[in-house]
Amino acid sequence: MILDAIEKRYSVRHYKDQPVEEDKLAEVLEAARLAPSGSNLQPWKLVVVRDRATIRSMVHAIGGQQFVEQAPVLIVACMNGEGYNLGHRYEGAVIDITIALDHMTLQAASMGLGTCWLGNYDGNEIRALLDIPSENPVVVLLALGYPDENHPHRPRPRKPLDELVCWEKFTG
Ligand SMILES: Cc1cc2nc3c(=O)[nH]c(=O)nc-3n(C[C@H](O)[C@H](O)[C@H](O)COP(=O)(O)O)c2cc1C
Known part of the structure; x- marks a missing residue:
């Protein structure tokens, strides 16, 4: 049940010193790959840092x-492709990437892994550290590992x- 994973997920801010197995990481990434996106643009690139x-x-x-330094995996989600750069698609790309990462958090939770969204970051600093081109804005990061x-x-x-x-009409 999806709701089981939703209930299990929470922001993990303490990680074990234990690597994430390749096959589990692959499944977490697969959950992102299968996510829906506007016009199916899939406008992201995930930089997986281990x-x-x-x-x-x-x-x-x-x-x-x-x-964050305890996490064995950090995933940096950047916009990618022509699609997002059309002005009106920029916000769309943020939505698409958020959906993809939420899929990842739930897949991770269902396998006993923990995640934490990281929205408090300096994009320029991240860009410099990971060679991310300026046309690929960083949207959000995810820490991943065993709680x-x-x-x-x-x-x-x-x-x-x-x-x-x-219901039916907006009520305060
Ligand atoms: C977009 C976004 C950005 C976030 N950024 C951070 C962050 O930088 N650091 C952090 O510790 N938690 C961050 N969080 C986690 C939230 O604080 C957390 O999801 C919220 O308090 C609810 O708690 P829970 O995830 O344990 O249910 C972020 C969550 C989201 C969705």
């Missing part, structure tokens, strides 16, 4: 968020459904 020294060097560019169970997860609250949903 080199420890590179990950360490990226911490400063990711808002100094120290836990460290020594740091139990405290679920973040969610608004009740009746605050988020109204």
